[in-house]
Amino acid sequence: MKVSKEWLNEWIQIDVPIDELAERITRGGIEVDDVIDYTAEVKHLVVGYVESVEQHPEADRLRICQVDTGDETNQIICGAPNVEADSYVVVCKVGGRLPGGIKIKRAKLRGEVSEGMICSLEELGIPEDYVPQEYQNGIFMFPEEKTAGSNALEALLLDDQVMEFDLTPNRKDALSMAGAAYEARALFGGEVALPEHEVAEKGTDGNGTLEIKNEDATAVPYYGARVVENVKVAPAPAWMQLRLIKAGIRPINNVVDISNYVLLEFGQPLHMFDRDHIGSARIVTRYAEENETMTTLDGRERHLESQDIVITNGREPIALAGVMGGEFSEVTDETTNVVIESAVFNPVSIRRTSSRLNLRSEASTRFEKGVSHEFVLKALDRAALLLEQYAGGTVSTPVISDGALELEDTTIDISEQFINAHLGMSLTTEEIQESLSKLGLKATAKGEGLEVSIPSRRDDLKIKEDITEEVARIYGYDALPSSLPEYTKITPGRLTDEQSKVRIIRHQLESLGLSQSINYALTSRRKAAQFSGPEDALELLMPMSEDHAVLRKSMIPHLVDNVVYNRNRQQKDVQFYEIGKIFISNGPAVLPDEEEMLAGILTGDMNRTDWLGTKVPADFYAAKGIVESIFEKLGLEDDVRYAQTARFDELHPGRSADVLLDNEIIGFIGELHPKYAQQNDLDRTAVFEINLDRLLAVKQGNIVYEQLSRYPSITRDIALVVDESVAADTLVRIIETAARKYLVDVFVFDVYEGGNMEAGRKSVALRLTYLNKENTLTDEEIEKLHAPVLEALEESGAQIR
């Protein structure tokens, strides 16, 4: 809503500069987004009377105009095709300025002197969209007589600043000049003067010319109309046109303009029908029938649904209620008799219809928020009066209507205690009453409390808390004291175990050289299928792009994108981790399983020290080492196993492992498949993705301390030759199973293939540590323990060296 200060002053006199006005309104709860100052950058603008227009002898497109600018007559060369003699125009005199830093100087155009410039509205800073059609591509001419030499900004009502209200959805009351005036009154005091709207009916065509019937009172609770005869369609007066322009509405003609002007005044949308083209003497409102069609005034055929409200002539629709008029009943240049509609429509229906047909207008936005009943008839009368005054019409009938308006104030009971308890303030009843009375809300004592009367223009106020808010915002939040809650019970604030562990994991990964990445959860269908099972991804109903059409099922594809992005920017060594959710669909109608994942990607080298020539290659084992360090921190290292996998086409089948926690797959580690890496222009790159929810679900409790053993441990090394397909883990498990007791550790310390090894065989060296915590192990005891281990290994086919 754009509110002109000059127009607002006609409703209520506010004598403060625009900046202060805008600031107070903003602080009162309506954000003034912008102030358009039409006087900025403008100098020496006067009304000129064009005495004569002659063709420029040297230029087809230029005219030589003699213009009376008050004290003198100036010769002005004008390029506009529509300039006419005997017209009043806007002249920027020599020495003057126009928006955009244009300075007007005495000039010679093709040999002819030009002293000043005849201006178009665009040149005065008005967006082209709002300029009336007849003045587009040309200069503006006043539709009425003016005084040559007078201040043109004043004559145009552009000696003005316009505030742009950014209204929150609850403040529909401020979608009108009336609402802006009441808001200003609440903030500055004074009285609101409504514009003249008394109308005398003097037509000959009395009662019975038009019959109105609302078939469904929930669709149309009230429909009122007046008939105005003998109107003459012409341009509206300049002041009305300019006020519309300043409000962001393009003037069309006096009848349409009056309808828009009154909409801006009272927030009540009106519709004007051509009386002679309605096609009957009846107006019947109803819900549309399923599959009913009509042609709206934009010439488009509309397919209606049963929740759309239509205005009909008893047979067929003449308007789509609150949204758009019908084609054959619209006002044209030939219209002489007009029916003004002022009605109340079901807000939800209007909202559905306008959003379904994508027809949002000044009217529909007001209807869908609900109009103020108290202004329905005032607006109707006001429009009738303006048609008399500015379109030569005669109001021929009283108001013809069906349905009822709710003009009684509603009431809300509230108490001083309630308001103070909610705000933490100590306002007196008088202070509360005063704040409310500034808003025009009468609060009278009732029992212990107050009864607040709510006029229909503020029917957004429904509950006690609404009144509390009105009191607080008018009294001012600066007066609100600061306190801290006094809880009924003190509870400590703490992270859950899971939240603490996530923080620890993050910090550990960062210490290991991985930076944190945050990617979009939405991805393309193609990427959603990668590093993931065959299940369908969850799709958006209306995606904005193919790249963000479905929810991710793995975090790896976007991490690959991150690496590619950074590699393209001269970063060789890129290591990222991400903690986030993946989404496993249970069908679109129910919530998916959201799984928190820990994922990482490593490419290039890690811990690279170039001058020493040392580095850690970012390969499978680097990824595994990082993952193992997390398991170690979480105390899970003994519960996790790894198994070769070829689950995903995007991973190297020989260099990928499933990660199993208590024998259940919770993720994977792997190097990218060379083909996939190549498609992404990457070298060796390792990734991992682990289900964090599963990791965090394991509870560890406290650390169990063990006293240090006083006895030494004994190590035994075993060197084996096995088939190269035998996994190290298999050998470790054979040893762990065969060792009866005292085996505390076993690990692989050497693996050797090739060289003098037989083809297809490899040498594996393991170190076993035995410890008896209660006694020193003798050689004989060790031998007894160790012999079965060697036997088991030999039985498995290993050759002991």
Add this chain to the structure above:
Amino acid sequence: MDTAGILEVRQSFDDAISDVDNLNALQQLKVEYLGKKGKVTGLMKEMKNLSNEERPEYGAKVNEVRTHITEAIERRGEVLEEAALEEKLREETIDVTLPGRTFSLGSPHPLSRTIEDIEDFFLRLGYEIAEGYEVETDYYNFEALNLPKSHPARDMQDTFYISEETLLRTHTSPVQARTMESRKGRGPVKIICPGKVYRRDSDDATHSHQFTQIEGLVVDRNIRMSDLKGTLELFAKEIFGAEREIRLRPSYFPFTEPSVEVDISCFKCKGAGCNVCKGTGWIEILGAGMVHPNVLEMAGFDPDEYSGFAFGMGPDRIAMLKYGIEDIRHFYTNDLRFINQFKATEDGGATNESI
């Protein structure tokens, strides 16, 4: 008594040791004089040729030489060891200005840092951190927050729908509703809910279809709007610096009544007006209000007994303001040149001004 032999040994030793320039030669010299077959031992062997009267004096003189030689060897040994060590140190000297062995350090994401700072502040005030679903039902995202299907305020948020009843949450507020429900109408509830949210926006420098939000909720008996103001005042000072002030401006959210926008005094210009605050001296940082009675009631709290406040803020916006980040898309591009700038620790600064 002939002591010439003793003097001769001493003289020859003194001559020899002055030529010794390494520990090996010193060891040889030691053997030559003090060894079992050494010269000093040889002198002692002469004793048997002496009379009983002469022996003590002779013995004393030999011992004197032995002491002299032993001490001289020790002294010489120390000097030579010292020299050898010096040489070793000289050889082992390195260029300490060369870089150390790399132990790469990754960087936290700036949004994580920002969120963690805010979480820590509220944890200290006794709040818990509640988390929720990113795919939500229409009920929890809208209806339970006093936004029925026909509510015009649904226009405020463009929603990614998955089906008519499921959607990507447009705010973290559904966590409020779910947490309150789980408390079965019993307070106090003190939570903050950080998380990712989604809006149907085209990505540009100031809009992102995915961003983060932190919502706060306090519900108990006798919670007042002044408690909201006091809490947020403390928050502003803690996160944005001790000199910050806040101001409340009336606003509208369907789930709170009264509703306010909260501005903090500009941390860059201290309120004088600059490009960060667009010349106003104030920066809009939060939306807040008293929990709407309908929201309390739908979540099982009796609005006649309980009241509460809620607030919501955007870590993306806060981080952009705090660090002067010009484009929200940086947060989701994961350019290492961007992320690595947020590696170092931060503290209150010399004047205890966090910004």
